Amino acid sequence: MTMPPHARIVADVKQRVADGRLRPGERVPSTRQLARDWNVALATAAKALTLLAREGVVVAEPRVGTIVADRPGAAAARPPRPATSEHDLTRRRVVRAAIEIADAHGLSELTMRAVAGRLGVATMSLYRHVGGKDDLVMLMVDAAFAEFPLPGERPEEWPAGWRSRLEASARIQWAAYRAHPWMAGATPLTRPVPSEALLAHSEFVMEVLQETGLDATTRMYVLILLHSYVQGIATHIELEQQARASTGMTDEEWMTGQEEFLRAIMSSNPAFGRLLGELGDFDLDLDRLFEFGLRPLLDGLARLIEPAAR
CATH class of the missing domain: 1.10.357.10 (Tetracycline Repressor, domain 2)
Incomplete structure (x- = not known):
């Protein structure tokens, strides 16, 4: 069975990491470079990098690009967190688990089921400690801001x-x-x-x-x-x-793909075009x-x- 294009890119990058051609900390080809090398659409190359990131093979570094992770695959291979017993479950642990999910994946991925899965407990057990997602988010905000105290205790x-x-x-x-x-x-x-x-x-x-x-x-x-x-x-x-x-894509990689749009802006908006040229x-x-x-x-x-x- 023929592998889809994005899967072939994923397999190739993994192989290059495995045999040392790509080492931890080294930048992997950008989305645009992969699209050129494999003669695929940008969306296909982007999907491949996203899958590699989910498997812990690569990580995105701001203003650097996508690089090989220190321990490629460590995120995917990490053993699940030990289950929390119902007796040990506290509001603080629920809130901390929720913050970890939101930090890693954003608030849109936060659900009561996800928090329960992270703690290894039944979803309904969470409602003995928080009233629901809205209540949980308020507690998360309070706990997160409390990590950054004001200067001076009094x-x-x-x-x-x-x-x-x-x-x-x-x-x-x-x-x-x-x-x-x-x-x-x-x-x-x-x-x-x-x-x-x-x-x-x-x-x-x-x-x-x-x-x-x-x-x-x-x-x-x-x-x-x-x-x-x-x-x-x-x-x-x-x-x-x-x-x-x-x-x-990083913001820099995305901007690289907007060259034609930027040229159109510069030609139809002279003042803004001059600004972009000077920048x-x-x-x-x-x-x-x-x-x-x-x-x-x-x-x-x-x-x-x-x-x-x-």
Whole structure:
């Protein structure tokens, strides 16, 4: 029986890893290169890389590409986690297992059945500890943010001044979203999550804003604006992970395939075309974007806050 094209690519890469032609840490051919080498569609090459990643043969490294895993196949060969007895099951263990699933696969893959499977228990046993998926997600957000505590255990140890405190809160939230990208889509502004860890950030900011002379509505807007700035950029961390999983391409590899589209843009949109021509090899790095915007945001808030504080 003839192997489908993507399966032949998978088998070839595995063979090259097995005989040492591709070593751990070395970059494997990109989606575009595989498509050229095997004379297949990009989608076929992407499917092959996705299967190799699922089997633990390769891993995607940001701004590097797809490389051979340190221990190829280790993820697929890893023995299942020992089952958790019903007696040892706790809310904390349920939440931790759920966070591990969301970190690895995104919030869309989180189900009560998946959590139960990870713990080796019956799905119904989870409902003795959490009310359901919505309740579980709220607990996950609280536990994940709690991993990134505010500076100082007591309010008197917190940094003085509105600017220092807002900047500290933004940076801590960014670190939390970086570690757990799924959280950016789990905390809508219009439906706040009842999280003690998030409320601690609100208290952290509100205590110092109360001394600025701003009215209550403006103080609330400042708090929301700060949170939404961090969250807004952070949403793209998980979106990029989802795009990479579905296409098998890094952002750089995907952009390489858009050359014809970019040429069309440059010809029909002169101003934007000139910008693209001047940019050269522009790298849309989310960490740099966060840093670029944070200072102007705080500068703008200073024009609002400092006159009111006089």
